[in-house]
Amino acid sequence: MTEGNTQNDQTGGSDVFNVPVIIAAAHELKAPLALIRQLSLSLEQGNVSKKEIERIAEKITLTSERSLRLTTDLTRSARLEDSLFTLEPINPISLCEDVVHELSPMFAARGKAIAVKERRRSLLAVGNHDLLRRILLNFADNALYYSAPEAPVVLSVSRIKNGETIRLSVRDYGPALPMTVWKSFDSSLGKRAQMLHSRPESSGLGMYIASQFAGVMGATLGATRHRDGATFYVDLNASTQLRLL
């Protein structure tokens, strides 16, 4: 795989009627749709202050946007086999900042924070900008629900394996998963859409979709369990462009 190439990878994608994915998607869309419905019913009932109306409207907008992101990801993952994805040098810090900018309103509305860990040296990774962005959005969206308000979710970029690999990580601080659940999750990370009831909102399908996107770019996903949360990461080939300068 070389930079600037396009790739039509046959490993990604899923059947149109992939039943586990359909079930997982239905499950994951249920919660935001139920929330939107409850918020809408609150507005319908009336007797709500102007400030409350604005607050509820913002929640409806943000929840809808989150759900739409999932439906777009599902569509993309189902059509990976038919698509061409340009692999190009990407500035991962800049990409992380874009993700933080996009998700900040949702985090702020939930009373939480998201940030990028500063890094002095520039790095370049090889990947597809849109797919990598979607992977990070999935990680960060997952982290949103498991992070404590006082500890921001942190996106960071590091160089590993003698600089040949660039790792983009999303670290959350929240209730740790029980080890038995973690083992089951870790061994099946991205291999199938699975319900993970200790992380009910998005670990299963989001990670499955992210792994589909990673596969197309030749990237790999991983996760680390911490006493106080988890780190989800994607490893990509480092670009040689900076070394040639």
Add this chain to the structure above:
Amino acid sequence: MNAVRPVIALIDDDAWLVDEYTRTLNKAGYRTVSASNALEGIDLIDTAHPQAIILDIFMPGPNGIVLIHELRSHTDLAQIPIIVATNSASDIDESAMAAYGVLVVLDKTTMKPDDLIVAVRKVLP
């Protein structure tokens, strides 16, 4: 005045849904306390001694079923009536849950705000 208003514990990881439950129940004259996961929920119930609990099932960390089992092991907490409000109500055997103090199962996907009040009135002594 507050002392005579029944306290309802809301245990759900969706803070925005908890906001809505709180508004609905406060308007109906109930006080509320809340926790976002089962572990916090057990501590909350232990300290607040609510008159009823509205409980989600799937939450980060131990789920709502774990909390129900924990409550059953404490004689002073085992008698608190539980209302389960979940997106997976269709997967739950309501009659089996009754043995664990779950008196009402609400389906979040179809319930209306007033259903919460009706359920609370039904379970309160």
